[in-house]
Amino acid sequence: MDKLKIGIIGCGGIANQKHFPALKNNAELNEMTAFCDVIVERAEKAAEEFGAEGAKVYTDYRELLADPDVEVVHICTPNVSHSEIAIAAFAAKKHVYCEKPMSHNTEEAEKMTEAWKQSGMQFTIGYQNRFRPEVQNLHAACEKGELGDIYYGKAHAVRRRAVPTWGVFMDKQQQGGGPLIDIGTHALDITLWCMNNYEVDSVSGSVFCKLGGLPQAAEGNLFGPWDPETYEVEDSAMGYIKMKNGAAIHLEASWALNMLNSREASTTLCGTEAGAEIHSGMSYQKNELIYNRGRNGQLMEETISPTGSVAYFGGGGGEEGTIDCRQWLEAVQNGTQPLVKPEEALEVTRVLDAIYKSAAENKEIKF
Numbered sequence: 001m002d003k004l005k006i007g008i009i010g011c012g013g014i015a016n017q018k019h020f021p022a023l024k025n026n027a028e029l030n031e032m033t034a035f036c037d038v039i040v041e042r043a044e045k046a047a048e049e050f051g052a053e054g055a056k057v058y059t060d061y062r063e064l065l066a067d068p069d070v071e072v073v074h075i076c077t078p079n080v081s082h083s084e085i086a087i088a089a090f091a092a093k094k095h096v097y098c099e100k101p102m103s104h105n106t107e108e109a110e111k112m113t114e115a116w117k118q119s120g121m122q123f124t125i126g127y128q129n130r131f132r133p134e135v136q137n138l139h140a141a142c143e144k145g146e147l148g149d150i151y152y153g154k155a156h157a158v159r160r161r162a163v164p165t166w167g168v169f170m171d172k173q174q175q176g177g178g179p180l181i182d183i184g185t186h187a188l189d190i191t192l193w194c195m196n197n198y199e200v201d202s203v204s205g206s207v208f209c210k211l212g213g214l215p216q217a218a219e220g221n222l223f224g225p226w227d228p229e230t231y232e233v234e235d236s237a238m239g240y241i242k243m244k245n246g247a248a249i250h251l252e253a254s255w256a257l258n259m260l261n262s263r264e265a266s267t268t269l270c271g272t273e274a275g276a277e278i279h280s281g282m283s284y285q286k287n288e289l290i291y292n293r294g295r296n297g298q299l300m301e302e303t304i305s306p307t308g309s310v311a312y313f314g315g316g317g318g319e320e321g322t323i324d325c326r327q328w329l330e331a332v333q334n335g336t337q338p339l340v341k342p343e344e345a346l347e348v349t350r351v352l353d354a355i356y357k358s359a360a361e362n363k364e365i366k367f
């Protein structure tokens, strides 16, 4: 089969950390033929390092979308531009892998979903954490019913001091919010996916802007001190989500919080047969999955510490970004369903949006 021709829009942090290496690691399935960034040097550098022969460079995403050679577009720009670019990409009959979150608000995410449905093209969102071995293991256990009826979950996205100081992460207009939309989105995605429950009944939330504006709080930040004058988004947010079947989820997200336990892209699930916890983030040296249950009259803990490789979709082991990328490219080539469905990502965005709304209006949001 011919290699898919990929165009990447936004050649900053996540493009360099995830997309370029992952696409390169799947070179038998694709070639990177077009690069776009409003900062031309970034697109030029990426084209030189990762581009196929004759790869094109653009500063306007519309020109990249008009390029008939490009079949698949990866959107790696700040949150606020996801919907505009994705909708234009579907109109140009391109397949779209869009970075998380799907969009900065529900209205735009719904427009993207509608445009995708009209287009007949493939669409997925960058929730690569689903491809981590411990998340795969937990999902498989949940699917088999090993936890029983899962009636309580916790979605953990807590950093003690790790405010992202590059790009536009502290800019409310560009990103739509702070840690909730940035990392809360991953934790909620894996929690809902493992629970296989997208039927939300109501959402309550609290959003805090306590440390972002304090110069003394910026000291000790993992990514260097931030500028309190330009810090516009929340620094922590908590949500309580009630599902239609009575299950409940507690979501906690922070970039800066005076709490010892830094736990990110993690979930805790409690079922009638067993419970399970994923430990990952800065308080943990390695990612772990721990099941807990009663057996033979005693409480048992079973720890799975995967070595970092997982066989998936018939492929060999590999890092999650590479596996995610492979299943996406195969889905496009074969016309099959990518693992992360747009409807699931839309529901995550709806919940995050409702937490912000609940906090702003000081009331529970009914779905």
Ligand SMILES: NC(=O)c1ccc[n+]([C@@H]2O[C@H](COP(=O)([O-])OP(=O)(O)OC[C@H]3O[C@@H](n4cnc5c(N)ncnc54)[C@H](O)[C@@H]3O)[C@@H](O)[C@H]2O)c1
Pocket (backbone or CB within 6 Å): 009, 010, 011, 012, 013, 014, 015, 036, 037, 038, 039, 042, 059, 060, 061, 076, 077, 078, 079, 081, 099, 100, 101, 126, 127, 128, 166, 167, 168, 182
């Ligand atoms: N999947 C993950 O774990 C993960 C991790 C980090 C970031 N992200 C997501 O990736 C997106 C980008 O984050 P980042 O860290 O790469 O930010 P970044 O600021 O490092 O990179 C964004 C790039 O997009 C360019 N850009 C901005 N607007 C553009 C436009 N209209 N057209 C073309 N280029 C444009 C910028 O010049 C910049 O180079 C965000 O949505 C973020 O949530 C996902």
